[in-house]
Amino acid sequence: MTDVRTDRLPLFPFRSPGDDPFTPVTAADRRHLDGPVTRVRLPTGGWTWLVTRHADVREMLRSDAFSADMYRPGFPLLRRLPPQSPEARRGGFIRMDGDEHVRLRKMLTAEFMVKNIRRIEPLITTVVDDALDTLTAGDRPADLIAGFALPVPSLVICHLLGVPYADHAYFQQRSTVLLDQSAGPAAVRDAMTGLRSYLGHLIEAKRTSGDPGDDLLGRLVSDRVRTGELEIGELIGMAVLLLIAGHETTANMIGLSVLLLLQRPDVWQRLRTADDDTVNGIVEELLRYLTIVRTGLPRQAVRDIDLGGRRIRAGEPVTALLSLANRDDTTFPDGDTFDPYRAARQHMAFGFGVHQCIGQPLARAELRVALARLARRLPTLRLATDPAALPTRDNSIVYGLAELPVTW
Numbered sequence: 001m002t003d004v005r006t007d008r009l010p011l012f013p014f015r016s017p018g019d020d021p022f023t024p025v026t027a028a029d030r031r032h033l034d035g036p037v038t039r040v041r042l043p044t045g046g047w048t049w050l051v052t053r054h055a056d057v058r059e060m061l062r063s064d065a066f067s068a069d070m071y072r073p074g075f076p077l078l079r080r081l082p083p084q085s086p087e088a089r090r091g092g093f094i095r096m097d098g099d100e101h102v103r104l105r106k107m108l109t110a111e112f113m114v115k116n117i118r119r120i121e122p123l124i125t126t127v128v129d130d131a132l133d134t135l136t137a138g139d140r141p142a143d144l145i146a147g148f149a150l151p152v153p154s155l156v157i158c159h160l161l162g163v164p165y166a167d168h169a170y171f172q173q174r175s176t177v178l179l180d181q182s183a184g185p186a187a188v189r190d191a192m193t194g195l196r197s198y199l200g201h202l203i204e205a206k207r208t209s210g211d212p213g214d215d216l217l218g219r220l221v222s223d224r225v226r227t228g229e230l231e232i233g234e235l236i237g238m239a240v241l242l243l244i245a246g247h248e249t250t251a252n253m254i255g256l257s258v259l260l261l262l263q264r265p266d267v268w269q270r271l272r273t274a275d276d277d278t279v280n281g282i283v284e285e286l287l288r289y290l291t292i293v294r295t296g297l298p299r300q301a302v303r304d305i306d307l308g309g310r311r312i313r314a315g316e317p318v319t320a321l322l323s324l325a326n327r328d329d330t331t332f333p334d335g336d337t338f339d340p341y342r343a344a345r346q347h348m349a350f351g352f353g354v355h356q357c358i359g360q361p362l363a364r365a366e367l368r369v370a371l372a373r374l375a376r377r378l379p380t381l382r383l384a385t386d387p388a389a390l391p392t393r394d395n396s397i398v399y400g401l402a403e404l405p406v407t408w
């Protein structure tokens with residue numbers, strides 16, 4: 001691996017200017033990037049190649065020349081990792097490669113297929129309508145994040161997994177720490193231990209009961225654990241991953257989408273009467289334009305490879321910057337403009353390649369139902385604060401708003 005002087009390199013992740021949550025990388029930060037595949041400095045003291053063009057990110061994410069295993073020495077980390085026992089890493093297949101990753105992912109693919117998600121759409125609709133009933137029965141102004149954006153996907157994933165929603169404060173708090181790049185190693189270790197222990201007890205109760213239940217965790221106990229295909233420690237790690245990924249991401253997408261749509265009254269009104277295809281199109285463009293996984297996808301080269309005109313050596317760290325790739329003008333003309341009627345299908349807000357988001361049909365259904373029903377129910381929804389004063393989640397791997405005060 002090449003010896004690199006990092007002190008002159010631009011620091012990554014970039015910060016959005018506080019008053020503009022829709023600009024993932026400022027013009028000034030873009031100017032500091034020395035080409036489409038360029039080195040940047042990491043807060044942990046190391047560096048990473050940053051890949052920013054749509055075509056290069058696709059090539060990178062579908063190539064087997066890169067590992068997603070964050071425990072490899074030299075992997076591009078945004079914060080220091082706590083020393084963790086191999087047991088604590090089990091089941092977290094988002095950070096696994098090859099057969100190990102495929103084996104665990106395959107146990108979930110059918111669950112999240114479009115046809116199965118269609119079956120739970122009535123549940124999503126009920127959850128959204130109930131949340132709107134509670135919101136409209138409460139005081140105004142109200143915080144749309146705490147009162148709608150966060151409970152909707154949390155309730156849905158709890159229902160799917162078979163996790164009691166009553167425990168949401170416990171798992172949401174720990175999940176926020178795990179996504180916070182500024183959290184110290186001890187806090188990260190405690191949050192992970194807490195979540196594993198919580199889900200471990202829940203899974204153990206299902207395993208020892210005569211009827212593990214018809215929810216996803218119950219079925220994995222009956223169909224995979226009891227048959228010896230899956231170990232309890234692995235199932236716990238999978239449950240942690242699904243619980244975190246299943247609510248934080250969609251919640252932040254709902255919050256940020258509403259903020260954007262409130263600044264586009266034409267689209268907000270259109271959502272109220274639009275057919276499914278139009279709503280789907282608006283959701284795709286929101287996913288592209290907002291690309292909430294703003295810190296990108298970290299990988300490490302396992303062999304020498306050429307990418308975007310650069311030679312990347314085995315062992316070197318590489319980060320796919322989805323937010324810029326999704327604004328690449330060659331794929332999305334005038335990419336910095338939100339255009340709800342463009343064909344945004346090729347966006348990579350859900351990643352690409354073997355690790356591409358398994359929950360995307362669920363996330364799409366939640367976004368479609370939540371945004372359309374919110375617009376229909378509260379057509380006069382408006383911000384109840386100065387947009388420049390909105391607190392953003394600048395330190396989180398999943399970008400979004402911490403609060404969104406609204407009235408109607």
Ligand code: HEM
Nearest residue numbers: 093094245246249250253297349350351355357358359363
């Ligand atoms: C708008 C919402 C969402 C966004 C933007 C999003 C984004 C992503 C991205 C970018 C990846 C790729 C990570 C990588 O390659 O390193 C990913 C993977 C993943 N997502 Fe999502 N996600 C969303 C919703 C969900 C939901 C609702 C679930 C729950 C079921 C979920 C579960 C997962 C899992 C399990 C993986 C790992 C897949 C693998 O490694 O094979 N996501 N997501």
